[in-house]
Amino acid sequence: SAVVDVPKYKMLDGREMPAIGLGTYLGFDKGGAVTSKDKQLRNVVTEAIDVGYRHFDTAAIYNTESEVGEAIRMKIEEGVIKREDVFLTTKLWNTHHKREEVIIAMKETLNKTGLDYVDLFLMHWPIGVNADYTHSDTDFMETWHAMEDMVKLGFTKSIGLSNFNKMQIQRVLNEGTIKPVALQIEVHPQIIQEELIAFAKAEGIVVMGYSPFGSLVMRFGMEFPGPKMDDPVLTSLAQKYGKTPAQIVLRWLVDRNVVPIPKTVNPKRLRENINIFDFKLEEDEIEKINQFDSNTRYTLPSFWQTHPYYPFEQIPNPIPDPFRS
Ligand code: NDP
Incomplete structure (x- = not known):
């Protein structure tokens, strides 16, 4: 099967993201x-x-940096790609928000990947915690300044944010020396993120959408309310374009200038998910999918909701902290 040629977005620092x-x-x-x-x-x-x-999305907390890095190094050695042809995104974990800890985490990440640099280093959350997961009041601006140093040291080409709300992003824009080039947030038909995407776009920040399939797939081994693969809106669009409902949803993100980062370990779905650059949804079709919005988050760490930098709305019954068993 043919190799898909993926378009790229120009970022604020002049670099490009697939x-x-x-x-x-x-x-x-x-x-x-x-x-x-x-x-x-x-x-x-x-x-x-x-x-x-x-483009590959990993994070220190995923424990996948070494295998992703190994694969990239293998393909460079085989001569299939050059280092500059791949874009590696990874993330700083919450336990390493203090200025002196950021460089330690960064070096550990580079060690695991076996690479000289990553392309994009994101602050995974605005929330800092201590090693024992008690809350730390480390200001995320301290963390951000340390991440700026990582660019100057050449350990990462670009820096950005994940799971920050609008006010928090605004603060980084106001007080930072380097502007965040990317924002990674949850985006799928049940959380369309209209406001945050418009804000990021106005600032020139590229948005990456995580958990792009939303309710279409099982999560935590469970089905959730919301559109499924057999949803009539999605199947009729799938029929029209000769695509699958999964591809329709990924294209919906692309047509809103959001970089989807679908996860699959299945070879067939690997091809399916990237084969979305030969068609385009109409404005009213995008709007139809927007109608599924219910502001539903699957990534909702309510156990951190008493933290001063918790980015989301609080809920009545927070779940117990899985990091503090
Ligand atoms: P996704 O929306 O990518 O869904 C993944 C699930 O969908 C898997 O079970 C996968 O199974 C299945 N799947 C993949 N492709 C298809 C397809 N074409 N048809 C049917 N099923 C399919 O959810 P994730 O939550 O994993 O999000 C994706 C990525 O986003 C993560 O891997 C991570 O990199 C990032 N992320 C970032 C967060 C953050 O805080 N910044 C939070 C959460 C995620 P299978 O593998 O068997 O195909």
């Missing part, structure tokens, strides 16, 4: 700390490179 990335968080059922068996993820990533993926 318009789709492969998600590599494998930990849903296991609560976070999971590595793949028998180099499964490494093999998925090498295959992804063969079919045209040039």
Whole structure:
């Protein structure tokens, strides 16, 4: 099958981000700390490179940095790609928000990937915690300034934010030296993020959408309310364009200038998910999918909701902190 040629977005710092990335968080059922068996993820990533993926999304907390890095290094050694052809996004975990900890985390990440630099280093959350997961009041601006140093040291080409709300992003824009080039947030038909996407766009920040399939797929081994693969709105669009409902939803993100980062470890779905750059939804079709919005988050760490920098709305019954068992 043909290699898909993926378009790119120009970022504020002049660098370019491929318009789709492969998600590599494998930990849903296991609560976070999971590595793949028998180099499964490494093999998925090498295959992804063969079919045209040039952007990979990982994080220190996913435990997948080493296999993603190994796959990239293998493909460079094979001569299939050069380092500058791939875009690697990773994230700083909440336990390393203090100025002196950021460089330690960054070096650990580079060690795991076996690469000299990453392309994009995101602050995973505005929330800092201590090693024992008690709340730390470390100001995320301290963290941001330390991340700026990582650019100056050449450890990452670009820096950005994840799970920040509008006010928090505004503060980084006001007080930072380097502007965040990217914002990674939850985006799918049930949380369309109209306001935050418009805000980011006005500031020139590229938005990456995580959990792009929303309710279409099982999460935590469960079905959730919301549109499924057999939803009539999605199946009729799928029919019209000769695509699958999954591809329609990914294209909906692309048509809103959001970089989807779908996760799959399945070779067939790897191809399916990237094969979305040969058609385009009409304005009213985008609007139809927007109607599924119910402001539903699957990533809602309500156990942090008493933290001063918690980015989301509080809920009445927060869940127990899984990091503090
Ligand atoms: P996704 O919306 O990517 O859904 C993943 C699920 O969908 C998997 O079960 C996968 O199974 C299945 N799937 C993939 N493609 C298809 C398809 N074409 N048809 C049917 N099923 C499909 O959810 P995630 O929550 O994993 O989000 C994606 C990525 O976003 C993560 O891997 C991570 O990199 C990032 N993320 C970032 C967060 C943050 O805080 N910044 C939070 C959450 C996620 P299978 O593998 O078997 O195909």
